[in-house]
Amino acid sequence: MENALLLGQLATKVAVKEKNPQQKEALFGVAASAFEQAKKINPRDKRMLYYYAEHFRARGQDENAKALLAESQEQELLWDHYFQQGQYEDARKVLEQLYKDGTKDSAVLRGLLHVAEKTFDREAVKKYSKELIAFDETVENNLVQIEAFLKVGLIKEAEYKLQSFKEKYPSEHRILLLQAQLLMRQGQLEKA
Known part of the structure; x- marks a missing residue:
C-alpha cells in the first residue's frame, strides 16, 4: 500500500x-x-x-x-475537496451535516469557520469561532478567531478579542503582527 x-x-x-x-x-x-x-x-x-x-x-x-x-x-475529505475547488456552498452543506450529526470536533468547527471567512458570513464567523474556542481553548484557536474577525471586517470585535488575548498571553510573539493588521484595517497605516 x-x-x-x-x-x-x-x-x-x-x-x-x-x-x-x-x-x-x-x-x-x-x-x-x-x-x-x-x-x-x-x-x-x-x-x-x-x-x-x-x-x-x-x-x-x-x-x-x-x-x-x-x-x-469520507465526508471530511469531501468537504475539503469542495473547499479546495472554491465550492464553498457545497463544503458548507457537508460540514453542516457533520455538525448536525454530532461531529462537533475542532476540524469540523475550523472548516465551518474557514467557509464562513471565504463567504464573508460575519454571523457564522462569530458563531463558529466562539464554539471552536469553547470546544478547545488554545492559543492557536484564539489567534484563528482574531484573524477571522479581521478578515471579514469585524474590527471592533477583533480589537476586543486582541486586548483580552494580550492579557491572557502577554508573551505571545504573534501579538505584534495582529496589532499591525488591526491598525491597518482601522486605516492607521503609519502606526502599523
Missing part, C-alpha cells in the same frame, strides 16, 4: 511539471495504476482517497475526484 501511494504521488507530481504531452499522459497513467492498486488493497484508506482525489484534480478531472470521495463516504 505504502509503495503504491508513494509511486502515485511521485508520478502525479512529475506529470504536472512535464512539458511533453505523451510523457505527461504516461506518468499520469502510472499514477492512476498505482492508486487503483492501493484502492484494491484498502478502498477506505483516507490517505489513498486524498491522494487519488488530488491526482484527479491535477488532471482536471474534478468530477472523478468528487465521485471517488462521495462513493467513499
